[in-house]
Amino acid sequence: MKIGLIDVDSRHFPNLALMRLSAWHKAQGDAVEWWNGFTHYDRVYLSKVFTFTPDHDTVIDADEIVTGGTGYKDYGTLPPEVEETFPDYSIYPQYSRAIGFLTRGCVRSCPWCIVPRKEGMIRPAATWGQLKRPDGRELVLMDNNVLACEHGLEQIRRMGREELRVDFNQGLDARLITPDTAALLAKLKWIRFVRLSCDTSAMLPVIEQAAAYLKEAGVAPSRLWCYLLVQDVADAHSRVLALEELGFDVFAQPYRDYDGGEPTSEQKDFARWVNVKSVHRSCAWEDYSRP
Numbered sequence: 001m002k003i004g005l006i007d008v009d010s011r012h013f014p015n016l017a018l019m020r021l022s023a024w025h026k027a028q029g030d031a032v033e034w035w036n037g038f039t040h041y042d043r044v045y046l047s048k049v050f051t052f053t054p055d056h057d058t059v060i061d062a063d064e065i066v067t068g069g070t071g072y073k074d075y076g077t078l079p080p081e082v083e084e085t086f087p088d089y090s091i092y093p094q095y096s097r098a099i100g101f102l103t104r105g106c107v108r109s110c111p112w113c114i115v116p117r118k119e120g121m122i123r124p125a126a127t128w129g130q131l132k133r134p135d136g137r138e139l140v141l142m143d144n145n146v147l148a149c150e151h152g153l154e155q156i157r158r159m160g161r162e163e164l165r166v167d168f169n170q171g172l173d174a175r176l177i178t179p180d181t182a183a184l185l186a187k188l189k190w191i192r193f194v195r196l197s198c199d200t201s202a203m204l205p206v207i208e209q210a211a212a213y214l215k216e217a218g219v220a221p222s223r224l225w226c227y228l229l230v231q232d233v234a235d236a237h238s239r240v241l242a243l244e245e246l247g248f249d250v251f252a253q254p255y256r257d258y259d260g261g262e263p264t265s266e267q268k269d270f271a272r273w274v275n276v277k278s279v280h281r282s283c284a285w286e287d288y289s290r291p
């Protein structure tokens with residue numbers, strides 16, 4: 001079979017589903033390549049992670065077209081035999097890190113979050129050894145709430161004894177950072193940041209406590225980093241100031257609903273003010289937002 005792949009989100013970050021499909025098809029003896037508009041394919045896979053990414057809008061010459069991913073509101077999983085296949089990293093030669101999940105799901109049900117609906121209750125997914133690339137020692141872990149799962153904690157414990165560098169790129173749940181979990185996290189070698197999330201003002205005292213535990217355990221203050229959900233802008237502004245006071249580098253994410261509805265222009269302006277550091281350092285929000 002001749003297989004074409006389309007990463008609708010445009011290949012900025014490796015698409016795990018496409019890498020697994022590529023590996024699985026190659027193992028069946030199929031020819032796999034990035035789709036191009038001049039070739040007829042037996043099957044073309046389109047994968048889209050983000051609802052706000054515009055859909056692929058070019059005609060596809062293929063006997064079969066398969067779409068998948070949260071961006072298409074497809075919350076299903078790959079067939080088990082594909083899901084278990086080690087990803088084909090060769091399709092993203094510019095990327096040298098391993099990516100994957102130690103756990104899937106979450107114990108919470110935050111109303112703005114798709115994870116509970118998409119993935120359900122937390123459960124083990126893989127060991128760090130199953131995710132690691134033979135040609136690298138860096139792991140980007142996309143777990144949604146790794147600290148809520150005993151398997152996740154055990155993997156953190158084991159990774160702390162290895163020559164690995166890690167990034168939990170979805171943010172850790174500050175409510176689950178205790179002196180014990182902070183000690184485990186402090187033993188990890190981090191690619192760059194220890195990422196937390198601050199979605200509401202109620203999280204601020206929890207994050208303050210978590211930051212204190214992390215620092216006591218030996219995490220360098222310069223590693224503290226925090227996602228900030230932006231719904232009400234005035235509330236988000238006060239959270240940014242409080243988090244920066246605590247020493248966090250903050251990254252703002254305007255809220256998008258499940259249907260990919262656009263954030264308001266005020267939410268987008270605010271996120272730009274927070275995230276573009278040259279802008280952020282040079283003026284206050286009140287000045288930046290003044291008409």
Ligand code: SF4
Nearest residue numbers: 106108110113115144
């Ligand atoms: S804790 Fe995080 S992953 Fe879990 S439901 Fe809330 S926002 Fe989603």
